[in-house]
Amino acid sequence: MLAPPMLLGVVFGQSAEPERQKSVHVVLRIWGANTKTASGNPLADVVTSLEEAYKQHNPEARFENHFHGNDSAMGGLYAGVADVVFMTRKPSYIELDGYQQMIQGQTPLQIPVMRGSPLVSSPIPPIVLVVKATNPLTTVTLTNLRAVFGSDCRDSAALRPWSVLNVSGSLARQPIHLVGFDLNSEEAMIFADTVLGNSPRWTCNYHPEQGSSAAARRIVDDVKHDPNALGITTLDRVTSEVKVLGLVGKSGRAIYPTAENLASGTYPLFRTVLAITRRPSKKYQDGTTANFLSFLASPQGQEVVASDDRFLPVPHAATADAVKAQR
């Protein structure tokens, strides 16, 4: 398997490894997600570190950073005012439509460049399923999650009981109270994409909490006070009063959101930062952007990511698979 920088080189039609360019004369305009909080701006920090590391190889390189937010990032790219955008979610189909209206016949190139770590300080903590600490349930399969959270007219519309999740005893006949993020939120979209499939329909029994970070805290509160609750929240808000469920996939093993499982992608509800750029064509060539993206995917770039404990590097194989899938 080709290393990600080499694959990117193939995509961009240039030499494989990141190398010092003879003349880097274009300022790279970076747009992306706004992860600013009172305690810092993690994405801006790590991207700035990556830029500094890149400049060591390419001292002429210049960057202009504008972390306005996820919603404006793709527009910046296809309006031609951004060269690379960093998003903490996949582009929506509306954003992809906009891109293709401007750059016909093309899809943007999306490279996973880092993942959220399990640390509380991560701006993109993994999504977790939680129950009250006293609930006997410890694991749940993705198939069962789909059955419980999904809505299909062929299924019963009735409240699902805990026995659906193989819980026995007094809880078995009790209805599951489903709580989680607003369906338009980044977190709910990632859950739906991973668990519910391409055309997600949520059950009417789902209770969404509004907001993002504040919602995650409220969801944990809901669950700790309700023995019948099954919640979707983020790991950073978990307390000892609730229990994080292991997720059972095809392997049959229960997977928990540890750093190792998140880095490897074994835990399915991990979160990724995508670097997105315009795909090169006969009419459009941008060696500077290509070189920078190759650096992001390179061992040197991923070392920079690894040095910031709020993020995790992406395995070469995962990046290579993503690039190959878009060739």
Place this chain on the structure above:
Amino acid sequence: MINRRASRALCAKPCATLLLSAALLFGQSSRAISGHRDSDGSGTPDGNSQLQDLPVYTPESQVSGVIRNFGNNYIPELMSRWEEGFQKYHPGVKFETSLPGSEAAMAGLYGGIADLAFIGRENYESEIRAFAQVTGYPPLGIQISSGSFMTPHKTFALMVFVHKDNPIAKASIDQLALIFGCPHNNTGTKIRYWGQLGLKGTWSHRRIHVYGYSPTTGMARYFQRTVLGGEPGWSDQLVDFDNGHKPNGEVINAGVYVLDALAKDPSGIAFANFLYAGPNVRAIALVAKGSPKNEAYSPTWENVFLRRYPLTRFTSVFINRPPGQAVNGPVREFLRYILSRDGMQSVADDGAYVPLNAKQIEIERRKLQ
């Protein structure tokens, strides 16, 4: 003069037949239609009398410069009409017009490559957020036409259909929310049986079967926002359809599948447009949310024009106006032109979208102050 031929020309034989039969049925139940009705029953109003109420364009000042138009790819002819009409008053204004599509429009505005972003539908919240992320304030949105009555790709109104054998005449938006939405979205009890909508006899215990567009489509998003009050949950009972494709790649609108399913199911209810209706389905009149007199309005061209029919859509233009600042210069004059009898005559002559009525024109013009 409104181009009446447009709606007929775009209506293939089966739907023309249905339009006639549907309008005749409305004649029995709707007490809302007050204007002129065409002899074919399509409800297309007398254009001259409708547009006569609109303000004639009178320049406030002579302007010159470049206006960059950007967005909706379905209005090249209409845009030409507006531009040419405006240049008769302001020959010093030049246009740089690029119409790649509505989804790209807002980025043109916050990316600084456009003065006017035309969106051929209602905006998405994410588009407003995107603009505000970059500028720190929301864009100013102005409606520039109603959606079409029944023209493909032109933001057509949505009709609610039942099987032809179903005797129901009308429903309210609140009732539709309890049929199509999640019960927890509303304070009312979910509606699952036709008896809950007032039908008697054998109908009263028949379960309602719900059909519609896939929740990820633009039609469903509009229905969700207007009928379900923005709540994302849909009834577990909804059988939804997405667009299909012919062997040659041509898109088959999901409405075809929605109304085909309804035509085979006397217990069904569905949302779609006359464009996709056959003889076995029938559109019902609707009562708007919060209607003081509980008046039901049928889906006719006139009720769409007058905004009495609740599932009427619209198209917009967005501009970058910092808070507290007036809209000035060529952009202001061009928008005043569009929002005039002249501008709406162009919409009518184009024949797809429905012009704004006088009341809506007044509302939109006030936004320019």
